[in-house]
Amino acid sequence: MKSHRKELWFNTKSRREYINITDDVAEVVRESGVQQGLVLVNAMHITASVYINDAESGLIQDYDDWLERIAPFNPSGDPSSGGYNHNRTGEDNADAHMKRQVMGREVVVAITDGRFDFGPWEQIYYAEFDGRRRKRVLVKVIGE
């Protein structure tokens, strides 16, 4: 069995950002030399997601609006006014912990003949919900 790991680093300009990392992950798969296997791609931070969906700017805006409705940003630590208990710790990112659960921590992608075994529109995204600082994604390949 072969294995290979690599970290991808990000430091977004905006608090929330959606970055297509498909080519970066494909490069790690190539480096691994794995022909048949699985690649795990996960956010290493708990206020960010890795997900697979469309590279379409309108949809990305829709996701951002929808997540903000489901779990609105609110720096307050007072739930009775729309804030979050978590923000009493000095953080202001409780909403980001919610958004990340909706979009997920990780994806697992099949590798067949040395490449992603993908449908026609699958693209891997890093979704940042509390950026403007250095954060990273783990890519772990196993197989043969």
Add this chain to the structure above:
Amino acid sequence: MKSHRKELWFNTKSRREYINITDDVAEVVRESGVQQGLVLVNAMHITASVYINDAESGLIQDYDDWLERIAPFNPSGDPSSGGYNHNRTGEDNADAHMKRQVMGREVVVAITDGRFDFGPWEQIYYAEFDGRRRKRVLVKVIGE
């Protein structure tokens, strides 16, 4: 290490449909000959999900109603009237991209002694949110 892959194809009559694929995936696991390993089951399209939950028709109706409340179907491209930016591309399926994120793209199931290592009620479902066309699921088995 052994590996095996197979695609399952669907063409649902309704826009949204929930199909129990447990037996189909079990058959792929048997074909693989893998005794100890993992099986990845993922939608290859970005408006459909693979998830594990109950084979109970009332619950499936509840899921469908609930997802429609969280991300209502609306073919409009105008967010100010409940539509989605994505639908300006000529698509009408932005809601399906949201529903799929809630239910997830994939499941990973353990294989022990050649069979699913499942709890008592676990069943694998394909959830279609924008059907009436040919779409598919990937089953990838790795192990020994």
Add this chain to the structure above:
Amino acid sequence: MKSHRKELWFNTKSRREYINITDDVAEVVRESGVQQGLVLVNAMHITASVYINDAESGLIQDYDDWLERIAPFNPSGDPSSGGYNHNRTGEDNADAHMKRQVMGREVVVAITDGRFDFGPWEQIYYAEFDGRRRKRVLVKVIGE
């Protein structure tokens, strides 16, 4: 390829509970002797989740409140009064099936040099949404 499996059992006092299982899963990884690989950790029941996020009590309260807003507990089988079709089967836990989908069934974690390949704050949680009975989590390790 090595593989190893173990079940973790729970019987929570409350209907909903959030339990940090990071150390328990780490022990299973150590037992496996796997140096490079993947560990799958999944709820074996369909009204519970395994997820990765923060060990912070305020955030856990926020998750609980948020999930209760997204899918409120209601033992009724009448959707027109806020109940769920599923509860006509004699169950009262339809809300738990919804909450589990938001938080997810499983996590897959990379093993590197015999240990979790984790970011600084990642902790593995078992989230129980319909407890007060014996339920379990599967830990399956594969690798070398």
